[in-house]
Amino acid sequence: MSVIQTIRDKAAWIIIGAIALALIAFIVQDALQGGSRGLFSGNSTTLGKVNGTSIDVRDFEARYKMAEDNYRAQNYPVNDQMRSQIRESLWNEFVEDALMTDEYSKLGITISDKEVGDILYGANPPQMLKQQFTDSTGMFNAQAAYQAIRSLKKGTPQYNSFWGEFVPSLEKSRQREKFTSLVGKSMYVPKWLLEKSNAENSQRAAISYVNVPYSTIPDSTIKISDDDVRDYVNKHKDTYKQENERSLIYVSFDASPSGTDSAKILEEVAKQKDALAAANTTPEIQTVMANSASETPYFDGYVLSSRMQMGNADTLRKLADGQIIGPYLDGPNYTMAKMVGRRQMPDSVKCRHILIKIGDQQGQARTDSAAKKLIDSIQTAIAGGANFDSMVVKYSDDAGSKDKGGEYEFASLQFSNLSKEFAETIFYGTPGEKKVVKVDNQSYSGYHYIEVLSQKKIETAFKIAYISHAIVPSDETINGASGMASQFAAASRDLKQFDDNAAKGKYNKLQADVKESDFMIMGLGETREIIRWAFNDAKRGSVAEHPYQVGDKFVVPAVTGASEKGTMSVEKARPLVEYKVRNEKKAEDIVKKIGSASTLEAVAQATGQQVFNADSVTFNSTFIPNVGNEMKVLGASFNKEYQTKVSAPIKGEIGVFVIKVNNISAVPNPNFDAKAQQQAIQQQMGAMFGYRVMEIMKKSADIKDNRIKFF
Template sequence: MSIIQQIRDKAAWLVFGVIALSLLGFLLMDAFVGRGGRGLFGGNSTTIGTVNGEKLDYVEFQKRVQMAEEQYQQSGYPMNEMMRQNVQEQVWNQFIEENVLQEQYGKLGLSVTPKELDDILFGANPPQDLRQQFTNEQGVYDANAAKAAIANLRKQKDNPLAENFNNVYLPALVDARLREKYASLLGNSYYIPKWMMEKMNADNNQMASMSFVGIPYATISDSAAEVKVSDSDIESYINKRKEEFKQEPSRSIAYVVFSAAPTAADTAATRQGLENLRNDFLASNDPAAFLTRNNSDIPYFDAYVLKSKLQVPNADTIRSLADGSVYGPYLDGGSYVLAKMIGKRSIPDSVKCRHILVSTQANTDSVAKLRIDSIAAAIKGGADFASLASKYSEDPGSKDKGGEYEFSSQQFGNLAKEFAETIFYGTTGEKKVVKTSFGYHYIEVLNQKNIELGYKVAYLSRAILPSVETENTASGAANQFSGESRSAKAFEDNITKRKLNKLIASDVKPNDVMVPGLGASRQLVRWMNEAKVGDVSEPINIDDKYVVALLTEANKEGVISAAKARPQVEFVIRNQKKAELIRKKIGNANTLEAIAAANQQTVLRSDSVRFNSPFIPNVGQEPKVIGAAFNKDNKAKISAPVAGNSGVFVIKVDNVSAMPDAGINLDEQRKAMMNQLRQMGGFRSMEALRKSAVVKDDRAKFF
């Protein structure tokens, strides 16, 4: 009965509470951010990074990561490579934010006093996990029960959960409250005056009519010498906009893959292996031992699965098997499986029961048996079950609830076998004494719901794996290619010669564990971090393939190079040069008709240009032209040439008028805008604090 034991020994409320607070921390972090161990042998330093001179030690970082991973695992999250990277990023970001925010807390005098912490734990609005665990039968939070449980936990100095409570749970509560205070201070500093809303509303209700000539950039060929874009042009452009063109350290590779995935022969061999075991499986009387002895990938589940919950391939065929019959081998994903029907019986989908536990861990077996028999006799004689449970049961998870529990059939395997069989296989109203590894239970089955046929099935499963021959063939081909491709030129030549498929992975960060197209591949990233441009790797085994890579690019932190920026900015700079040529061609012309005639264009008109929309009908998005349409100077004469998104425009404003405001409530609009600013305030402040912080990230040296 492991669930009861977890409640008993592991303080589940604390485990889930820490997870909840961690998630809350990340949510609060979002309000601000919007949006192993090689280094130990590479030098004496164990500093994994610094923020404004504050060091984070490798051991401390790993301790935080391990604790976070355990919390996620206890909550049922799979701890794969991607999840591990996410956890490491979360811990690293928390470290950065702790440091930059602590400085702000100090400047502002923000703190959480012991009295305030008590109010957080035991006041009117306790953490959700405490509220759930310590709410009484009347639905009221029992602060005294929570105090008693926490006081008891704090006495257990050698209990890891006590350490977790003091070092993780409470600091998380304090940090969450400090973030709330800081966000509140920022949010309440925003103010929009009434006159500003009135001005914005008046501007947004303006509409202009105008005549214009647009000279598209396409009238000048991209190949014209005057509009050629040099590297120096790009460098000049990005140097004026360094914030827009910052880059993190990253590296890029070209690579080829040699598959070591199972072949058709490997697949056939796996199937035949199960075929050879079919008769032995049929004859076996101990399915659990047989599966263990034959290394089944699916362990034996000694329980019945309801018809509606039997979600496996060929489920209908398996359900129709006679007891003792075997079906298969059949494919299930990347495995072949034999299914043996062990038995069928009707079972409920959910059960409500109650029990009284006398522990054999706190009492001798004979004392526990004598006490449970006395309790059973008292109840049969008319004593109140709930009262006796409250007084004598040694299961703290249920004693204050009259000993009651509700379980679904899916929890069968999490309970002690004897306990589970009693409540699921028994009948409503049945009462009996049962012994489990926890002690003696007096159990009553109160209710069973949704009874249907259940099936106990043993699955002998074998994954389809590559043979030694398949592995050796792939490994040999990769080694031969790598050995003959020790330079960039040889790498490219051999790809062409062997007609291999060259793949690209760009902008891989030093701390990444995933390479696009390859999945979890930290070993390859480590090689990339140490290699020089032009280096070719030895074969690297990643899942069911061998990879040989060529490092093609290594980008340092700072402003991106002209070559890398060219795809982003070349057309912008080219259009700037075209705009200058068009301006010169327009010259001193002072009428739209003259400009149109000189450039083989026509004079166009737009009668519904809105100040609050950058769109010109039949032209497109042109915010600069829209701005010029509401410039009073352009009503008396034609405008200066305006370099827009699609070309150069010259306009003449015919009229500007005001549209009705459609009954807009300016006070409500003002409040909505202030709320939006408050919501963005945390993000913008955190972004500014992170930008101003001096952060050094050396994690890549350790992982």
Template sequence: MSIIQNIRDKAAWLVFGVIALSLLGFLLMDAFVGKSGRGLLGGNETTLGSVNGNKIEYIEYQKKVQQYENQYQQQGYPMNEAMRQNIQEQVWNQFVEENVLNAEYKKLGITVTPKELDDMLFGANPPQDIRQQFSDAQGNYDANAAKAAIANLRKQKDNAMAQNFSEVYLPALVDSRMREKYASLLGNTYYVPKWMAEKTIADNSQLAAVNFVAVPYSTVSDSAAEVKVSDADIEAYISKHKEEYKQEASRGISYVAFSAAPTAADTNALRTTLDNLRADFAAAPDPAAFLVRNNSELTFYDGYVVKSKLQVPNADTIRNLADGVVYGPYLDSRNIVIAKMIGKRTLADSVKCRHILISNQAVPDSIAEKRIDSIQAAIKGGADFAALALKYSDDQGSKDKGGEYSFSSQQFGTLAKEFAEFIFYGTTGEKKVVKTSFGYHYIEILNQKNFEQAYKVAYLSRAIIPSTETENAASGLANQFAGESRNQKAFDETVAKNKLTKLIATEIKPNDIMIPGLGSSRQLVRWINDAKIGEVSEPVNIEDKYVVAVLTEINAAGTMSVAKARPQVEFIIRNQKKAEQIRKKIGTAATLDAIATATQQTVQHTDSIKFSAPFIPNIGQEPKVIGAAFNKANQAKISVPIAGNGGVYVIQSTNVSAMADGGVNPDEQRNAQMQQMRQMSGFRSVESLRKGATVKDERAKIL
């Protein structure tokens, strides 16, 4: 929403505030987290799931999703399927966290009273968006003005903005304060004694020098029988590490895609169509109406664009067109375009102006006109412009700044047409009364800078889309393939016979909209949710292709299967087995020289192992080796073989010393440690609450 639009709607700050505050809960949540062919409601079901027995209803959930979608769109975010899926997940997570946290708030007696809410809005530290709107040029917050504006907004029961304020903004503000209190309560339970800080400083200043033998895992062949990894090995490993190998419910498919993208013939047909409109476009007296009549993708922008900002294909050619002359058709991304030069003029790229607005929304037009005439006369008589703006202007966005605004030429189209034309087409120092849909403005042009040649161009643009023939051809091939592939065996045979490309998509969750590598299709995800292994879908149209899929895997929520875990686990187990083989090579060797001989390696030395560093120079990250280097027992004799990340190590420390600690203050150290713990407290508590909660997510049955 532009600044001039704010003139009309003095409460428009809420459009920005609502999303800022409603997303604050998500931001705090992030701080904590660190880290189907159905009817609308799926028959009689209206419950999307539950948290600890508390139901999450479809209507309530969908209402919040819609609110956030609207707010994102008002902020200029594209509402594509990826964004929509992200919002749905955010809203679901918000419901889950609200449920688990509200129970904790109740136990702990955490509340926000009406008096506290008033203090949050009108006290010394109001939300930033409200402070910005109701502060003067010196940054002083006018709580009374904020109270009046909010009181007026609350009276407008049927106003969508008022509903957003009551149903989204205020609840989000309250929720953020509750989370703040909860996080503070938990955070202040952490304590680090001074002795611990002193020990941390001392440990971090230690240096070790060691002699060692490193036997890389690569010295044992992956193909050796002794290091083969069986399914039983993987099953045993993941059973000991269940928390690390948990998975959500998901499914996987193989699929074949038949392109329905526009062909060269489709592009040429569109080019011919537009070519036939060239003469009519050139002769059209009203370019805006012509573009509407001829279904242009681009509407007419009735303004001038300076040379440096005219960034379109063939810009040099278009700039050189005479008035009324057309150029094209030419290709612009996925569109075919004809450009028509409407006019040229010199234009400032930036303008500074000031104005006083007398709105005709609350008073009759005749009264508004008389008031602006009086203001004009007063200023001509020597009255101070800024003082009159502060006293009389109805533009809340500029009255405290003397009525001043600065605009770039790119904002021309966002301003009221009469206002924009005067400040950009007029001259510096010029003053004038201008009427717009907002009321009467008395405007003075203060400065115009960076003059350039500017161009007004109309673009007849149409997207290149597939013809009916192209669509039918792709659909026909997909239907033929689906008909010949009614099970997985037939699917694979038909792929091979027709030399088609079979692709895969995995980790498809029940509530997903986006399918990796394919695009958005809730329709296909619903089919995937209900299908059985080996079942083949009917053709599904996804973006510019027709897709036939076969369900290949079903992964239940819980511990990963052996097949699913193998890519992540196999190398770990193999290295464990290699470590055992290397230990056997070392045998009973009692010196580093003997071990080096037994393993065909060399004795190495390093004197710069730092207790505080995560890696060893020329070796890499080996935390077990670093820990052993500072073990006093390994100074008198060699260590036992240590299975590290890259191999097996045997070390002997030759010296442990300390470097200067750089004057680290123990009190500062303990405060930093406590601060770090406090920052993590919210994350740990909410994660714990979520793990302990009984969450049933049944959105896939309805959405």
């Protein structure tokens, strides 16, 4: 027994050690093979680098979420295109921050707290604040904006969005303004340069010329080799730079709703007609809407006749109370509408109120009964002649209206944004009416004493209940398209098979060139997953192993070409430069044909062309009459040497030219004002360069973009 026990004791330690080693091996293996997210990869969260400064993906995603939430709060449609724009804008902001933070510090460009106050509450406040806090006279109420901003509670989404996203963006914008202004004011144009430019621009020339067009030599006689293209590209590398790109072809399989799908949805909407007809009260209508899973939520309010912008608005206005129409086609939905009721309602309302909140107020708990008692006392005091403004200042818990006598103006479009009880009192009441209402919501839970001051543009408004279902594909339609796409992908394991199967199935092949930073393929929409596959997992000749769902399509892509960042390859550059190389070779042949001819007549005879005249060549133009945009010829027209002899052959855009200058004259400019031009040009150049300098700095920076690895 003792021997067995000893073996057990030792075996236990051996087993524990083996497990520990296995765990360590697992962790190390995961770290080494985990790609960009491995433990020892060193850049698991590095979205990119700017001159060695890292951009962390966690910071980026936090800012992105904040920005997206902000757009949603402002009722912007956050779709695929919007998301792509937000990400691109944020990336540019992070890059600019990395580039400019040290530059701003070196130049002493800072934003003080006082400046932040001036930005928010000064003469030119942000548009968002200006819209929200402009009073009835059209003046920006800085005090109201200040009070509203001070009332934001730390930790809330509103506080985080305002101070974490909105204000920093304003500060950066002001810093950039200072920087661009500083750079712009450094521009200087010397007076002598303007005088020289004015003298040159006043010149006129009369020339005679012979043009030997390149078209006189057939293209078929000129052979362009790969070496010719390569040599030309190497001489013009800056012109033929390229980004990291992939060339794709793809076939798509339609999964949009079929006729059968559409008919079935139409039938489902029609089935709700009896239930909708029987529902008369708000709870009953809401129950029917919930049971029908309507795409359109029920708005328990009235919409002004003038605000009804739908195509069938005239038909809806003519419905009797309780009458139903539909189902009818309304955009992407089948819709059924019931006229619930109508009433007279203003387009805008001016009111004033006093709010007594329930809950924690100035460190003391205020109960419902205490709040009700206080509001009743206020109502009694005002009815007895107490000054409304004084009562607002003394008692109201609404900081946003305290300094303006509790007054607000609301448009009918804001009805749904207000508390239901408050909105109904001011829009359904009459001018002069005073009323106490209780409101239950997070920000303004409590009792309001409300007075309706005035109402404008009263007209008929309608309350309508809509049941609508989106026309979407059935599972059968989706599975059918998905299955066909999967079969195509499985049978197309290389480009030849892809082409053969596309031809056999008579599928339309489409092409696209994409960069690493792209999120969309034109005509398809949000296709980031396809782009990531093309850059991360595929190589030239690869066909996706499975289809990608893009909207109502299933897409099978293939990579036909890959271009790495740098100078274009011969294959890619050939279509762009071949004609230029051909023209260079033709120019050499034409020059040989001209030979040593020393007069225009001799040149014309040698080349079979004619001598032409151009009598109104101006120095500051960009073309020559009857010749075109030939800048080399234009410059040579003002060379005084060519007044005594013909020019050497000039290799132009459309042919080879030989010119003779007949006369150079000048037309004085009596309106020339060197000082005025100096100021105007400096201002123009300063503004332009001030904003271009940021792009210049980006081009000269070492920017590594790893976004393709993350999203």
